[in-house]
Amino acid sequence: MTTRFAFSIAATDGAARAGTIVMQRGEIRTPAFMPVGTAATVKAMRPAEVRAAGADIILGNTYHLMLRPGAERMARLGGLHAFMGWDRPILTDSGGYQVMSLSALTRQSEEGVAFKSHLDGSRHMLTPERSMEIQRLLGSDIVMAFDECPPAGVDARRAEASMERSMRWAARSRAGFDAGEDHAARSALFGIQQGSLDEKLRARSAAALIDIGFDGYAIGGLAVGEGQEAMFGVLDFAPAQLPADKPRYLMGVGKPDDLVGAVARGVDMFDCVLPTRSGRNGQAFTWDGPLNIRNAKFAEDRGPLDASCGCPVCTTWSRAYLHHLVRAGEMLGAMLMTQHNIHFYQHLMQAMRDAIAVGGFASFQSEFAARYRRV
Secondary structure, three states: OOOOEEEEEEEEEOOEEEEEEEEOOEEEEEOEEEEEEOOOOOOOOOHHHHHHOOOOOEEEEHHHHHHOOOHHHHHHOOOHHHHHOOOOOEEEEOOHHHHHHHOOOEEEOOOOEEEEOOOOOOEEEEOHHHHHHHHHHHOOOEEEOOOOOOOOOOOHHHHHHHHHHHHHHHHHHHHHHHHOHHHHOOOEEEEEEOOOOOHHHHHHHHHHHHHHOOOEEEEOOOOOOOOHHHHHHHHOOHHHHOOOOOOEEEOOEOOHHHHHHHHHOOOOEEEEOHHHHHHHOOEEOOOOOOEEOOOHHHOOOOOOOOOOOOOOOOOOOOHHHHHHHHHHOOHHHHHHHHHHHHHHHHHHHHHHHHHHHOOOHHHHHHHHHHHOOOO
């Protein structure tokens, strides 16, 4: 019988963990970074290039896909994997964050969130049950529970009320997921811890999620404007509140130094639009920090984007050529910059996995911090 979902930890170094998630569509090495394929594509990348860069799993977006091309249409076309030509695992977010951040008009209630599409103004209702249904129609391998993600800086009363509602929605997500028996037999469901920056609220959230029971657990409600210091403050306690034998996923993070700091605190999975969005805007991530290829100083620079990188971009083209492409608005510039960034992020994850495996993560973290310059 093919494994539905299994997680094993091969090595630990302090709080950092290296392991493997096994699913029917393939193995996911952890710590893992998931490139974001919002609308059934990792922007400016072909699926084979994403895989060649080292990605084991990508992320799809429930909100965007339910609006265009539509979940029911996607199902008729064979599901998200067949539609986009990616045969490995896909995690889909629940749509809750996008509903609350992108829609001009929303009405939240215990039932769910009523909203107007940012595309055409059409009206929709997203509930825990509908989110589970959409993710089933997409054919997601890892399904996220529907939750409410409050913005940074909310007061304690709002944070508590939001967390409690998210836990009620988590229970409904569990029931809705289990109702789709065929999908539940081959996919996994992750719960999402909430509680803002409050340790006690997050402990209560973790306890509620554990009581419901999930295949993995996400840390939500961070990377929403609180800053790295505050985020790391939460990560100093939040991962340990979650089961040690399940994957821990930090949603929407982040910059390379965010990833290193979060792995040091026990996080296993990440996603973020930064490598693709930054690539399209002319920013490359390197081991010495990000650089803006638009800068005039690169106009005659014959060196690679990153001398320490072995990706196809760095071994083929110069900074001068990439500077020209980006300044000229050529689409190849966005493609090559994105390809490098995706490769860099995957190389970073592999370097952390290797360091954990030999008990050298502290040294790796120190050397990385000494070299990397955050912008």
